[in-house]
Every structure is written in C-alpha cells, then in structure tokens.
Amino acid sequence: MTPMDDKQKPILVVEDLNVHYDTGKGPAKAVNDVSFSLRPGERLGLIGESGSGKTTMATALMRLTRAPGRIVGGSVLLDGRDILKMSDRELRETRLRDIALIPQGAMSSLNPVMRLEEQMIDAIVAHNPNMRRAELEARVAELLKNVGLAPEVARRYPHELSGGMKQRAAMAIATSLAPKVIVADEPTSALDVVVQRQVMQTLGRLQGGLGAAVVLIGHDMGLIAQFADTVGVMYAGKIVEIGPVRQMIENPRHPYTKLLVESLPGIEVKRELTGIPGLPPPLVDLPPGCSFNPRCPFAFDRCVRETPLLQEVAPGQRAACHLYPAHATLPPLPAMTRAHQEARL
Amino acid sequence: MSALIEMQGVTKSYGSFTALDNVTLSLSGTSPSMTAVAGESGSGKTTLARMMLGFINPSIGHVLYRGKDVAKMSGTEQRQFRREVQPVFQDPFDVFNPFYRIDHVLETPVKRYKLADTQAGARAMIEDALKRVGLRPQDTLGRFPHELSGGQRQRVMVARAVLLRPKLIVADEPVSMVDASLRATILDELKTLNRELGISIVYITHDLTTAFQICDNIMILYRGTVSEAGSVERVIGAPKHPYSQLLVSSIPLPDLDKTWGSDEVPVSEASAARANPGCKFAPRCPHVMEMCWDNVPPKYVPDSQRLATCFLYRDAPVAPGDDVAVVFRPPDGPVAVAAS
Numbered sequence: 001m002t003p004m005d006d007k008q009k010p011i012l013v014v015e016d017l018n019v020h021y022d023t024g025k026g027p028a029k030a031v032n033d034v035s036f037s038l039r040p041g042e043r044l045g046l047i048g049e050s051g052s053g054k055t056t057m058a059t060a061l062m063r064l065t066r067a068p069g070r071i072v073g074g075s076v077l078l079d080g081r082d083i084l085k086m087s088d089r090e091l092r093e094t095r096l097r098d099i100a101l102i103p104q105g106a107m108s109s110l111n112p113v114m115r116l117e118e119q120m121i122d123a124i125v126a127h128n129p130n131m132r133r134a135e136l137e138a139r140v141a142e143l144l145k146n147v148g149l150a151p152e153v154a155r156r157y158p159h160e161l162s163g164g165m166k167q168r169a170a171m172a173i174a175t176s177l178a179p180k181v182i183v184a185d186e187p188t189s190a191l192d193v194v195v196q197r198q199v200m201q202t203l204g205r206l207q208g209g210l211g212a213a214v215v216l217i218g219h220d221m222g223l224i225a226q227f228a229d230t231v232g233v234m235y236a237g238k239i240v241e242i243g244p245v246r247q248m249i250e251n252p253r254h255p256y257t258k259l260l261v262e263s264l265p266g267i268e269v270k271r272e273l274t275g276i277p278g279l280p281p282p283l284v285d286l287p288p289g290c291s292f293n294p295r296c297p298f299a300f301d302r303c304v305r306e307t308p309l310l311q312e313v314a315p316g317q318r319a320a321c322h323l324y325p326a327h328a329t330l331p332p333l334p335a336m337t338r339a340h341q342e343a344r345l
Numbered sequence: 346m347s348a349l350i351e352m353q354g355v356t357k358s359y360g361s362f363t364a365l366d367n368v369t370l371s372l373s374g375t376s377p378s379m380t381a382v383a384g385e386s387g388s389g390k391t392t393l394a395r396m397m398l399g400f401i402n403p404s405i406g407h408v409l410y411r412g413k414d415v416a417k418m419s420g421t422e423q424r425q426f427r428r429e430v431q432p433v434f435q436d437p438f439d440v441f442n443p444f445y446r447i448d449h450v451l452e453t454p455v456k457r458y459k460l461a462d463t464q465a466g467a468r469a470m471i472e473d474a475l476k477r478v479g480l481r482p483q484d485t486l487g488r489f490p491h492e493l494s495g496g497q498r499q500r501v502m503v504a505r506a507v508l509l510r511p512k513l514i515v516a517d518e519p520v521s522m523v524d525a526s527l528r529a530t531i532l533d534e535l536k537t538l539n540r541e542l543g544i545s546i547v548y549i550t551h552d553l554t555t556a557f558q559i560c561d562n563i564m565i566l567y568r569g570t571v572s573e574a575g576s577v578e579r580v581i582g583a584p585k586h587p588y589s590q591l592l593v594s595s596i597p598l599p600d601l602d603k604t605w606g607s608d609e610v611p612v613s614e615a616s617a618a619r620a621n622p623g624c625k626f627a628p629r630c631p632h633v634m635e636m637c638w639d640n641v642p643p644k645y646v647p648d649s650q651r652l653a654t655c656f657l658y659r660d661a662p663v664a665p666g667d668d669v670a671v672v673f674r675p676p677d678g679p680v681a682v683a684a685s
Contacts, residue, residue: 049524192385197595219525222597246601263529264599265558267581275530
C-alpha cells in the first residue's frame with residue numbers, strides 16, 4: 001500500500017454526480033448526488049450489489065455514458081479539469097493518457113479479429129502519432145512484461161488467451177500511457193481465485209509503479225478489502241458510507257455496510273450464514289427517505305421521512321444514516337429470526 | 346450399507362483431453378451429507394457433476410446410483426433416478442423460458458411425475474416448496490422470469506428440485522452469479538434442506554469459503570485428479586497439498602490481518618501447459634521434487650479425515666482402496682480439528 005499524505009492535492013474530485021436512465025416510468029437515478037475525491041496513489045474500492053449504480057459510475061467517470069443513460073449534473077475534475085465539460089478533442093486526449101478504464105469482462109472488450117499487438121499499438125499511436133514501429137513494438141513488449149505476459153503473446157489473437165491472460169492484456173492497454181487514474185470495473189469477476197489474486201497483485205504493482213490512483217469497483221467485500229485503502233459503499237445510486245478500509249470492516253457505522261461485512265463467511269468458524277433480507281429498491285421508484293429503510297433492522301420513523309446525508313462518524317469515515325450523531329458506533333444488530341427474514345422478503 | 350451414489354474409477358476424455366481422471370467416490374445412503382467438489386476452471390468439477398446427474402457417461406468406469414449402473418438403467422429405473430437426483434445449475438437466467446410464467450417450471454414436474462391428484466393438491470405442494478426456499482408464493486407465482494431477481498430465480502430452481510423430494514441435489518456453482526449478499530441466504534437454505542428433508546447435496550464450487558461453511562467434506566480437483574480430500578475443517582482449515590494451500594491462501598478474506606501479502610503468485614499459464622506424466626501440479630508446485638515429474642503420487646493419509654496426493658507426505662500411510670470417501674467424516678460425527 002502507498003503511504004498517503006492527507007495534505008496532498010486530490011487528483012480526482014467527483015462532485016454531485018447524477019446519472020439517470022430514461023425509462024417509460026421516469027428517470028432511474030443510477031448515480032444520485034455522488035461526491036468523493038481521490039489522492040494520487042490512493043486505492044478506492046467502491047462496493048455495491050447489482051443495480052447499485054457502480055458500473056454506471058465507472059462509465060460516467062470516463063464520460064462513456066450511453067443512451068438511455070444521461071449524465072444530468074455534477075462534475076468530474078481530473079487534475080482540476082472537468083471531464084464533463086471537455087471538448088471531444090480534449091476528451092479523446094484525456095482518456096487513456098490521464099484516466100483509463102479496465103472494463104468489466106475485459107475478455108470481451110478486446111477485438112477478436114486483431115492480434116493483441118495491433119490493438120495495443122492502436123491505443124499508443126492515437127496519442128503518440130510520431131512513434132516509430134520499432135519503438136512501438138518495444139513498448140508493447142515492455143507493457144506485456146509489466147503484466148506478467150511473455151512478449152510472444154503480442155502475436156496472438158484474444159481467443160488464444162486464457163481469461164486471466166486477457167484480463168492482464170486489458171490491463172496492459174489501460175496502463176500503456178501511464179494514466180493518473182485507473183478505473184477498474186470488476187476486473188476479476190469471471191476468474192478463479194488464484195488467477196484473481198494474480199491479476200489483482202499485478203494491478204497493485206502497476207498502480208504502485210505509476211503512482212496512479214485506482215477506483216476499483218466490485219461486489220466482493222473480501223476482494224475490496226485485500227486491495228483498497230479506502231472503501232465506499234454504494235446503495236441505490238448513492239454512497240452510503242465511505243472511510244478507511246480497516247474502519248469500514250472492523251467498525252462499519254452504516255447498517256448496510258455492517259450487513260455486507262456479516263454476509264461474508266470466513267474459514268475460521270462455522271456459523272449461521274446471514275444474507276441481507278429483501279432486495280435493493282427499483283431505481284425508478286425509490287422509497288421515501290433513506291433508500292435502505294425497507295431492509296434496515298434499525299429503521300425508525302425519521303428514516304422514512306428524511307433522506308440522510310453523509311456525515312462524519314469517525315475520523316475520515318462518513319456515513320449517511322440517521323443513527324448518527326446520536327450514536328457513537330453502530331448498535332448491535334437485532335437478532336433476525338427466520339420468520340422476520342421471510343416477512344421482509 | 347449401500348452407497349447412494351458411487352463413482353467407480355471414473356475417467357472422462359474428450360479426444361486426447363482428459364477432463365476427469367480415475368476418480369472413485371461413494372456417498373453414503375444412510376446419512377444425508379453435504380459434499381463440496383472444488384477446483385479452478387478446467388479441473389473437471391462440472392464434468393463430474395454431469396456424470397453424477399447421468400447427463401454424460403464415463404469413458405472408463407461406472408457411476409452407480411443405489412447400486413445400479415446409471416448408464417445401463419431400465420426405463421423405470423431411469424425414471425426413478427431422474428426424479429431422485431436433481432440438478433441446480435449455475436445460471437439462473439438461462440434455465441427459464443422467458444415466455445412462460447414461473448408456475449410452468451414448477452407445474453411440469455408435478456404433472457410429469459403425477460405428484461398430486463388434484464389441482465389444489467398440486468398448488469399446495471408448489472407453495473410448500475417455495476416457502477422452503479424462502480419465497481412467498483403470492484409474490485412468485487404468476488410472474489414472469491424477468492420480473493424476478495437472479496437470487497429469486499435460483500431459489501425457484503431449488504424449489505423445483507425440492508418438489509420432487511430428491512435424495513440427492515447436485516448444485517453446480519449455484520450462487521456464483523448471485524450477489525454476495527444473497528449467496529449466504531441461498532446456501533443456508535440448501536443446508537436446511539439437507540437437515541430437514543434429508544437430501545444429500547453435492548456442492549460444486551470454486552468458492553472455498555462457502556464450501557467450508559455449509560459442507561461436511563470436500564474433494565479438491567486439479568486438472569481432473571483429486572489433489573486433496575477430507576473434512577472441510579482439515580482440508581480448508583489446514584490444507585496440506587500445495588495446490589490446496591495456494592487456493593486457500595488466495596481467498597480474498599475481508600480480514601486485514603490475513604492479506605495476500607506482497608508475494609506475487611508466479612504466473613502459471615505458460616508453464617502449466619507443459620505436460621508431464623507424473624503429478625499434474627508439478628509445473629506450478631513450489632515444493633516440486635525430482636520424483637514428482639514422472640510418478641503419480643498415491644493418496645497419502647497424513648492425518649485422520651484427510652488424504653493428499655502429494656509426495657511431500659510419502660512417509661504417511663497410503664489410503665486403503667481407491668474410494669476418496671474413506672477419509673470423509675460422518676456428517677454429524679466428531680470433527681478432527683487440525684492442529685495449527
């Protein structure tokens with residue numbers, strides 16, 4: 001992990017970002033007033049269930065949102081410049097060079113009819129039109145080496161690579177211009193544990209070498225815990241809690257974070273498996289007040305009336321929950337009986 | 346004591362590729378068990394599941410259900426086998442026909458096996474099965490597949506299996522496509538079915554954490570061969586085979602005191618592709634010895650309730666016979682806790 005300096009100027013500042021999907025039933029607020037910032041070298045893990053808005057967030061950071069999705073407000077300041085206000089040309093120059101995406105299922109993001117080398121060269125040439133072929137080839141070999149792939153791999157087509165190799169190839173492309181921010185959207189979701197570990201360690205090493213900040217998007221708290229310095233938890237389009245990884249796992253303040261941590265079984269003691277009862281709300285029809293209130297074991301009347309805002313609950317840790325500031329920490333979870341769980345399904 | 350299901354020296358090859366190599370495993374018919382089969386992609390775990398379900402036949406060896414060879418069953422026997430051994434698949438999206446309501450997938454087995462005499466009886470059975478997997482019948486029946494979440498659809502598939510009161514459910518990665526927060530609930534339901542209805546469960550997975558939580562015993566496959574097997578407390582709690590050790594140490598635990606550390610796992614694809622006649626893990630093994638390249642390690646039993654096919658344990662006794670299950674612990678029996 002990179003030591004962090006709190007006074008360092010942030011490299012990425014996201015403010016009040018809103019992304020909507022237009023549907024027949026009105027806008028689905030997939031990213032709803034999200035703000036966070038990232039220092040150089042920082043590793044932020046954004047965790048959430050399916051439909052919590054995490055992939056929408058990743059694409060919006062790159063301004064890759066496509067219809068029916070729309071970025072309706074907010075700003076994404078990369079080193080002080082708003083990505084959402086850039087001209088098309090500025091945007092083209094910025095992507096990959098300053099901010100790069102490792103997409104979900106990178107296996108399918110590679111062009112199946114192009115050798116890996118050509119795809120990698122394409123990306124580099126777009127930003128360095130004067131680079132000579134020999135230089136480009138040397139650069140490709142170096143990039144492949146950085147992700148633990150042999151130089152011969154450059155001559156292969158994507159279908160000749162295993163899942164882990166394709167994922168590393170996508171990582172080599174994403175880091176080819178030494179970006180300042182890397183957005184990785186579930187980069188290991190289809191991989192086996194050992195390959196997952198290799199890929200994440202490769203990402204960590206690359207990121208450390210470049211001093212780049214990383215936004216890692218995922219749904220596996222274990223994976224995020226292994227990688228991130230800071231963890232943000234998304235629920236129904238909002239960040240409901242964010243803070244240093246250790247505090248988030250050992251002392252989560254938001255009931256949803258607590259339930260997410262609890263739902264992960266360990267390999268030390270066998271215990272009753274606890275899921276989170278119920279389902280996330282439909283984004284076109286959010287419940288009034290806090291979106292988590294229908295599933296929250298602590299919900300009280302204020303939670304259905306008023307949407308909680310993120311507030312500081314501990315040094316560096318903020319949670320959007322009405323239990324605070326009245327409570328110092330999260331009270332013990334009320335025991336959930338099976339009947340109770342069924343009633344909430 | 347006859348076995349519920351028995352794989353006898355089963356090998357499955359596709360051309361020159363051996364997906365599963367000489368596996369012998371018998372699961373008891375007297376006490377309902379929960380057994381995990383784990384390994385990475387290409388380890389042969391799905392091939393094993395498909396043979397247990399009678400979808401494919403072994404190239405060599407036999408799969409026996411209650412003593413009868415699945416490949417040679419009569420029509421009546423096969424019908425009974427198809428009813429008593431039920432699958433739950435990985436993908437809760439692909440298995441539904443989007444044009445039919447959820448009811449269809451539940452009514453079909455009731456009709457096919459004439460489980461109920463009346464419409465009302467059928468309805469009551471379906472409702473009971475849904476409740477057993479934590480679904481509310483009034484919110485589920487009458488809906489189309491796209492109106493349910495992945496987790497709910499997977500529960501419907503479990504409910505469909507439960508309707509038939511099977512003796513064995515073979516669940517192939519049943520929760521890998523379901524959100525982490527819902528996985529625990531679905532697995533807990535499988536465990537409840539095992540306890541309350543006496544259904545044995547074979548849980549095929551690459552997730553050792555959930556295998557540890559719900560299963561009694563586990564068999565770890567590597568490239569079609571058994572690398573380690575035994576009680577989950579032994580095999581996952583304190584793995585002995587270098588491959589199991591690699592798997593267990595790669596689990597991303599939400600525990601900051603148990604991190605992967607900074608040692609990068611050597612990248613494996615290129616070297617692992619080299620075929621050698623001995624231990625298949627040799628090209629990736631950090632402890633590889635000269636003897637590993639050309640000799641296949643037998644099943645050593647380094648301590649109770651566990652076997653490991655690895656020459657590191659060559660001083661230990663060799664397991665009697667081929668059956669991996671000789672080291673399994675009884676589902677409710679005493680657990681030999683590994684000394685750490």
